[in-house]
Amino acid sequence: MAIEVIKPGLATSVQDLGRPGYYHLGIPESGGMDRYALRAANLLVGNAEGDAVLEATFQGPELRFTRDALIAVTGAELPPLVDGAARPTWTSFAVRAGEVLGFGFLKQGARAYIAAAGGIDVPAVLGSRSTYALGALGGFAGRKLEAGDVLPLGAIGNTVQEGRAVPEALRPLLPSPVILRVLPGLYDFRTTEAARDGFFADAWKVAAEADRIGYRFRGGRKLEFVPRRQPFGAGSDPSNIVDSCYPYGSIQVPAGSEPIILHRDAVSGGGYFMIGTVISADMDLIGQMQPNMPTRFAPVDMPQALAARRDAAERLAALRRSLEYNQKL
Amino acid sequence: MMTRMSFGGDEHIFVELDEEMSLDACFRALSLARAVRASGIKGITEVCPANASFLVRFDPDVIAPDDLRAELVSLDQATERAEPLLNTRIIEVPVFYNDPWTRETLMRFRERHQAPDMTDLEYAAQINNYASVDALIAAHAASPWFVSMVGFVAGLPWLYQMVERAKQIEVPKYLRPRTDTPRLTVGHGGCLGCMYSVRGAGGYQMFGITPMPIYDPAQSISYLRDFMILFNPGDIVRFRPIGREEYDAIAAEVAAGRFVPRISPVVFSLDAFHADPAASNAKLVGALNGH
Numbered sequence: 001m002a003i004e005v006i007k008p009g010l011a012t013s014v015q016d017l018g019r020p021g022y023y024h025l026g027i028p029e030s031g032g033m034d035r036y037a038l039r040a041a042n043l044l045v046g047n048a049e050g051d052a053v054l055e056a057t058f059q060g061p062e063l064r065f066t067r068d069a070l071i072a073v074t075g076a077e078l079p080p081l082v083d084g085a086a087r088p089t090w091t092s093f094a095v096r097a098g099e100v101l102g103f104g105f106l107k108q109g110a111r112a113y114i115a116a117a118g119g120i121d122v123p124a125v126l127g128s129r130s131t132y133a134l135g136a137l138g139g140f141a142g143r144k145l146e147a148g149d150v151l152p153l154g155a156i157g158n159t160v161q162e163g164r165a166v167p168e169a170l171r172p173l174l175p176s177p178v179i180l181r182v183l184p185g186l187y188d189f190r191t192t193e194a195a196r197d198g199f200f201a202d203a204w205k206v207a208a209e210a211d212r213i214g215y216r217f218r219g220g221r222k223l224e225f226v227p228r229r230q231p232f233g234a235g236s237d238p239s240n241i242v243d244s245c246y247p248y249g250s251i252q253v254p255a256g257s258e259p260i261i262l263h264r265d266a267v268s269g270g271g272y273f274m275i276g277t278v279i280s281a282d283m284d285l286i287g288q289m290q291p292n293m294p295t296r297f298a299p300v301d302m303p304q305a306l307a308a309r310r311d312a313a314e315r316l317a318a319l320r321r322s323l324e325y326n327q328k329l
Numbered sequence: 330m331m332t333r334m335s336f337g338g339d340e341h342i343f344v345e346l347d348e349e350m351s352l353d354a355c356f357r358a359l360s361l362a363r364a365v366r367a368s369g370i371k372g373i374t375e376v377c378p379a380n381a382s383f384l385v386r387f388d389p390d391v392i393a394p395d396d397l398r399a400e401l402v403s404l405d406q407a408t409e410r411a412e413p414l415l416n417t418r419i420i421e422v423p424v425f426y427n428d429p430w431t432r433e434t435l436m437r438f439r440e441r442h443q444a445p446d447m448t449d450l451e452y453a454a455q456i457n458n459y460a461s462v463d464a465l466i467a468a469h470a471a472s473p474w475f476v477s478m479v480g481f482v483a484g485l486p487w488l489y490q491m492v493e494r495a496k497q498i499e500v501p502k503y504l505r506p507r508t509d510t511p512r513l514t515v516g517h518g519g520c521l522g523c524m525y526s527v528r529g530a531g532g533y534q535m536f537g538i539t540p541m542p543i544y545d546p547a548q549s550i551s552y553l554r555d556f557m558i559l560f561n562p563g564d565i566v567r568f569r570p571i572g573r574e575e576y577d578a579i580a581a582e583v584a585a586g587r588f589v590p591r592i593s594p595v596v597f598s599l600d601a602f603h604a605d606p607a608a609s610n611a612k613l614v615g616a617l618n619g620h
Contacts, residue, residue: 134529231347278338309339
């Protein structure tokens with residue numbers, strides 16, 4: 001009735017579509033960093049889109065199944081192996097009781113989503129099965145997986161055939177450089193105009209410090225600030241503000257040197273100025289970025305951000321149609 | 330004070346009441362955040378109060394960003410005229426100041442501190458012109474604190490000292506953040522206090538520790554069974570200094586599931602506070618003693 005964790009991989013955790021509603025108390029939404037891939041994995045095995053899956057980072061786990069299961073692996077190109085035999089990504093396949101699901105080396109992307117029919121059935125906490133490791137909340141024991149963990153699987157609601165696949169055209173590609181679209185704002189007036197222009201013109205790279213909380217970047221010029229007398233309570237560094245709430249996707253630049261984009265496990269607030277916010281349509285992309293990946297930030301306005309949001313919604317609708325169609329065959 | 334709004338991507342709008350920290354700005358931010366939450370404006374999914382600002386998350390498929398901004402502008406104008414009263418509660422937090430655990434931790438990170446030859450308390454006492462550590466502790470515990478924000482990590486309260494600005498304790502943060510802070514450390518950075526709800530990294534000066542948990546994801550602690558987080562923005566905190574013996578006794582009570590924090594409902598009036606901070610504080614603290 002379960003999955004036994006033989007090897008956990010680097011950072012594998014249980015995630016679903018998250019637990020919104022508690023950010024005002026410091027509990028971030030969590031959930032899959034690449035939600036599109038998470039939804040696709042679930043749809044491929046006949047689950048509800050928001051069922052809990054495993055999010056594996058950079059390296060796959062090794063899992064023994066104690067019951068027959070239908071599996072799909074999406075997101076990063078992390079080649080699945082069943083008892084050593086290759087299986088395709090973005091395609092459902094069967095694993096028999098006693099078989100071991102392992103993975104080859106990562107070829108592209110950063111996070112793979114491993115869905116099993118029935119979903120990972122850990123208890124829901126505040127409405128979600130997602131893991132928030134910093135707060136030891138949700139998921140399996142509030143942490144990333146360890147060898148020896150046993151994960152329960154839920155009852156299978158909707159039986160589907162193996163071999164369902166997401167069409168090539170609906171599998172996102174990671175361009176190089178990755179271009180992240182940003183709506184400037186928040187405290188961007190703190191930097192000089194030249195510094196803002198430089199931020200958007202410069203070539204950046206993902207730094208080693210890149211996790212579910214946030215992604216750090218290096219390589220661009222240091223930001224210059226407009227001189228001012230710091231407001232009471234803000235702190236003495238020109239990049240300091242009176243501690244405020246941080247939006248998901250907001251880009252803070254402590255001391256003006258290395259931008260950090262907050263993601264699904266965001267710290268909810270703090271005292272660093274923010275230059276803008278990555279638009280919702282590009283958040284999934286960040287979850288697939290590896291350290292050293294070349295990155296550019298592109299300024300957009302609100303109508304462009306909303307148009308990108310509609311495009312993302314249409315891509316998701318196309319994915320749903322394509323898998324419904326498969327199901328009817 | 331001039332309200333400033335800015336969009337954080339296509340799903341957030343940031344509302345700043347003031348660039349600088351004050352009880353007035355915090356009060357305004359909290360009142361307006363509460364009004365926004367109560368307004369029932371469609372498409373709003375979360376409202377997060379902060380020290381002198383707040384953040385609204387919304388679904389732009391339900392409400393156009395400019396429409397939401399217009400709604401917030403009119404709410405801002407409406408609440409500006411409201412009487413500054415807050416129905417809230419005061420919570421007593423026992424603190425073991427200068428305790429062995431934060432002391433052991435701060436000794437491990439001396440090279441990241443402004444004054445490696447002093448403890449955090451000695452340094453804070455010196456730069457705030459207190460004659461001794463005990464005098465600083467007395468000042469820290471003498472007045473109540475306003476929970477100006479909850480966050481960073483789950484359940485961590487930021488606290489604003491309810492005294493005139495000239496009397497506020499102010500310290501810089503560590504030069505480089507520590508990689509470790511004991512759970513339930515009472516800290517201070519800038520003009521703000523905090524309580525570390527979980528063990529982890531931190532940059533605030535460490536003054537002491539409370540035996541009273543404020544976050545329990547397992548929800549096994551008696552007073553955190555209904556909800557895992559104790560504090561809400563707008564709560565008022567009173568620190569009560571305790572020694573090792575009482576610390577151990579309370580910790581044992583917590584472990585046995587018998588400890589109940591002292592909490593009393595209060596009405597906080599910003600006008601009364603400004604007219605006479607000492608009298609207003611005495612009234613708030615009196616509520617803990619059934620007055």
